[in-house]
Amino acid sequence: MAKVHCIGVLVVDALSGPLPQYPVPKIKTQVNTKSIKFLPGGGAANTGSALAQLGVSTAVFSKVGGDMNGAFLLQELARSGVGVANIRVSKKETTPFTFVGVHPDGDRSFIHTPGCNLTFSANDLDLNALCDCEFLFYQDMFVLPALDPAAPKLLGEAQKRGVITLLDECFGLGPNRTIFEAALPHCNVVMPSYDDMLHIYPGLTPEEIARTLREKGASRVVLKLGKDGCLVANETGMLRVPSVATEIVDTTGAGDCFDAGFIAGLANGLSDAAAAKVGAATAAACIRHVGGAVGIPKYDELLKTIP
Numbered sequence: 001m002a003k004v005h006c007i008g009v010l011v012v013d014a015l016s017g018p019l020p021q022y023p024v025p026k027i028k029t030q031v032n033t034k035s036i037k038f039l040p041g042g043g044a045a046n047t048g049s050a051l052a053q054l055g056v057s058t059a060v061f062s063k064v065g066g067d068m069n070g071a072f073l074l075q076e077l078a079r080s081g082v083g084v085a086n087i088r089v090s091k092k093e094t095t096p097f098t099f100v101g102v103h104p105d106g107d108r109s110f111i112h113t114p115g116c117n118l119t120f121s122a123n124d125l126d127l128n129a130l131c132d133c134e135f136l137f138y139q140d141m142f143v144l145p146a147l148d149p150a151a152p153k154l155l156g157e158a159q160k161r162g163v164i165t166l167l168d169e170c171f172g173l174g175p176n177r178t179i180f181e182a183a184l185p186h187c188n189v190v191m192p193s194y195d196d197m198l199h200i201y202p203g204l205t206p207e208e209i210a211r212t213l214r215e216k217g218a219s220r221v222v223l224k225l226g227k228d229g230c231l232v233a234n235e236t237g238m239l240r241v242p243s244v245a246t247e248i249v250d251t252t253g254a255g256d257c258f259d260a261g262f263i264a265g266l267a268n269g270l271s272d273a274a275a276a277k278v279g280a281a282t283a284a285a286c287i288r289h290v291g292g293a294v295g296i297p298k299y300d301e302l303l304k305t306i307p
Helices: 043-054 070-078 148-160 179-185 206-215 256-266 272-286 299-303
Strands: 003-007 011-019 034-042 057-065 087-090 096-104 108-113 135-141 164-167 222-224 230-234 237-241
Touching: 003 043, 003 070, 011 070, 011 272, 034 043, 034 070, 043 057, 043 070, 043 256, 043 272, 057 070, 070 087, 135 179, 135 256, 148 164, 148 179, 164 179, 164 256, 206 222, 206 230, 222 237, 222 256, 230 272, 230 299, 237 272, 256 272
Parallel strands: 003 057, 003 135, 011 096, 057 087, 135 164
Antiparallel strands: 011 034, 096 108, 222 230, 230 237
């Protein structure tokens, strides 16, 4: 099985729900929920954990604080089979944390403390270790302000060494068109959200955005369309792959798990379209549970669920 390295953010998620509304000062100061769970979160944690559950050899390159939340993330990721040797620990900073309000329809809203995500930079990375893989996935563009400017160089260096490079983004601090487009020529596959791309390319259809991203340099595009599935665009044309979700409990990590399934498909020799179906099935498995990468079956079992 191919080896995948994920660059991105690690966050402790406190998922609480169902959350009918947020408190309003002096009007409704307390809102009760039925449950709360503390789980690893953030793109690198979700995708890395989902890949490990699928049976893909995976390591994460990220940064945590020297606090109990950082220790929790390292422990939980290692327990799930994710390589953690290249996760930096900053004793003077805090580990990123997010309160996730899970609404009755499965949608979410967030209260986030970015912590050391703001300082994670290329200086925290061992380039030789980073590129010692078959697939390099830059997971969380727009959330890593100190690292994002180096993304084109990191992805370009990986490509020079024969690594397949992939890029996703997270709305985070807000889409940055300049940094995003600078990275595209160094991406074998770019896998953004259509909703986020509309902030960079307002008014364009999914097909127009996919075409634009390929014109800007991305070899292949997998544009995530939420409940409408995804659009795959490459040298052979464009194809829509529908969602296969039938039960929605919590949509946290759905896009990250789609990414994991897609990469697992590529690692198993599938075409982009066939890999996107694996991604859709992985996302569907994720959203049947509370948490960003919970309940993902082994790869061979997952294949049995694909129509």
